[in-house]
Amino acid sequence: MNTVKKVLIAAVGLAVIGVGGAYMYASQATPTRNIGPGAVNLAAPSAQLIEKGKYIATAGDCIACHTAPDGKQFAGGLSMATPIGALYSTNITPDKATGIGNYSLDDFDRAVRHGITPNGGTLYPAMPYPSYAKISDDDLRALYAYFMHGVAPVANANRASDIRWPLSLNFPLAIWRKMYAPPVAPLVLNKYESAMLARGAYLVQGLGHCGACHTPRASTMQELAQDESSPAYLSGGPVIDGWLAVNLRSNPAGGLGRWSEQDIVDTLSKARNDHSAVVGTPMAEVVSHSTQHMTKEDLTAMAAYLKSLSAGPAEKAAYKESNVTALALKSGREDGRGAQLYLDNCAACHRTDAKSNGKVFPALAGNPSVLSDDATSLIKLILEGSTLPSTQAAPSNLGMPGFAWRLSDEETAQLVTFVRQNWGNQASAVSAGEVARLRKQIKAEPVAAAH
Numbered sequence: 001m002n003t004v005k006k007v008l009i010a011a012v013g014l015a016v017i018g019v020g021g022a023y024m025y026a027s028q029a030t031p032t033r034n035i036g037p038g039a040v041n042l043a044a045p046s047a048q049l050i051e052k053g054k055y056i057a058t059a060g061d062c063i064a065c066h067t068a069p070d071g072k073q074f075a076g077g078l079s080m081a082t083p084i085g086a087l088y089s090t091n092i093t094p095d096k097a098t099g100i101g102n103y104s105l106d107d108f109d110r111a112v113r114h115g116i117t118p119n120g121g122t123l124y125p126a127m128p129y130p131s132y133a134k135i136s137d138d139d140l141r142a143l144y145a146y147f148m149h150g151v152a153p154v155a156n157a158n159r160a161s162d163i164r165w166p167l168s169l170n171f172p173l174a175i176w177r178k179m180y181a182p183p184v185a186p187l188v189l190n191k192y193e194s195a196m197l198a199r200g201a202y203l204v205q206g207l208g209h210c211g212a213c214h215t216p217r218a219s220t221m222q223e224l225a226q227d228e229s230s231p232a233y234l235s236g237g238p239v240i241d242g243w244l245a246v247n248l249r250s251n252p253a254g255g256l257g258r259w260s261e262q263d264i265v266d267t268l269s270k271a272r273n274d275h276s277a278v279v280g281t282p283m284a285e286v287v288s289h290s291t292q293h294m295t296k297e298d299l300t301a302m303a304a305y306l307k308s309l310s311a312g313p314a315e316k317a318a319y320k321e322s323n324v325t326a327l328a329l330k331s332g333r334e335d336g337r338g339a340q341l342y343l344d345n346c347a348a349c350h351r352t353d354a355k356s357n358g359k360v361f362p363a364l365a366g367n368p369s370v371l372s373d374d375a376t377s378l379i380k381l382i383l384e385g386s387t388l389p390s391t392q393a394a395p396s397n398l399g400m401p402g403f404a405w406r407l408s409d410e411e412t413a414q415l416v417t418f419v420r421q422n423w424g425n426q427a428s429a430v431s432a433g434e435v436a437r438l439r440k441q442i443k444a445e446p447v448a449a450a451h
Contacts, residue, residue: 066089073152077091201228243283246368292393370419371426375416379438
């Protein structure tokens with residue numbers, strides 16, 4: 001046997017041993033404790049317990065992922081794109097054949113907080129069980145009571161993912177869970193200076209799972225931090241459905257450093273405040289399905305916690321208020337192509353001072369979404385437009401039209417750059433190539449020729 005054959009055989013043998021060892025590691029059951037019903041009767045729960053569970057489900061935004069467009073509530077079927085194929089959310093109604101009607105409390109706990117199915121498999125972390133690991137036992141019991149007794153059963157078979165073998169194998173997910181998912185443990189509340197901050201931390205870190213979108217991830221896809229002990233926590237996440245998950249820390253340009261607690265409360269309850277607004281579908285759905293229905297006390301606690309966070313990693317952008325551009329636009333002294341495009345397409349709503357009427361149209365001067373180091377959201381907004389959700393506190397569907405049909409890639413880049421570099425905004429320029437790549441992703445056709 002020649003040397004090459006020996007090396008190949010050895011390599012194959014090592015690969016088999018490695019895969020086998022990984023499979024054995026993944027197959028080892030994860031020990032979990034049985035939490036038991038505690039002091040409540042889960043077989044016949046009180047109306048108060050069911051109502052509490054409904055509120056917890058709302059704070060956790062369960063409906064957003066587990067309800068398909070035009071589908072029945074919690075019956076699953078929502079398609080979620082991933083780089084390796086689409087996932088489909090599961091039916092979490094109490095239907096016994098296709099939902100979770102046969103789940104015991106411990107089955108429910110293992111799924112929600114541990115990411116483990118009743119048959120021992122591992123859920124895709126599209127289910128934010130790393131955040132839900134902090135949900136308290138009492139809240140979990142209430143949540144179980146709601147889904148078993150407050151939700152109507154719907155017969156809707158779960159759809160298998162579009163992920164192909166071997167990427168569809170479950171044991172790599174189990175390895176990921178064992179290596180990176182945090183332990184299931186109640187949040188240590190007494191480390192916070194007040195009960196309000198502790199409540200805000202619980203809602204932001206746990207039920208609200210804000211970090212699932214707004215915290216950057218490692219190459220192995222786990223969040224870089226789970227709480228405020230790291231400056232990476234909530235410092236801005238990836239692009240989701242074409243929209244950037246913004247920095248929620250106290251950075252002065254692309255974060256919430258210049259926002260007040262009331263600005264945050266208004267945004268969570270109305271999708272807008274006096275000078276800014278929610279940008280993009282993902283966060284609009286959070287407000288629509290979840291935060292607008294939460295109590296003022298809980299929203300205030302969340303705002304207080306977010307404002308307690310220091311600035312995250314240094315940002316390239318900056319903001320220093322200036323009226324130079326506004327005066328130049330009013331007097332006709334600003335004649336660059338970006339300025340002309342702004343006057344033709346934007347000034348009617350956002351005004352020449354870019355301060356707009358914040359309660360109707362968000363300001364562009366000093367806006368964190370404008371000043372983000374990543375301009376993806378602003379480019380997508382100009383190309384595709386966006387609509388604010390109608391909320392109980394602000395019952396109006398205000399929308400911005402898309403301009404993809406009107407502006408070429410070069411014009412869009414000039415306009416975005418103008419907005420990011422005037423009125424005191426100091427952010428990087430955008431290229432036509434960046435616009436072209438994003439336009440292709442959202443399949444928005446450009447104009448035939450520049451105007």
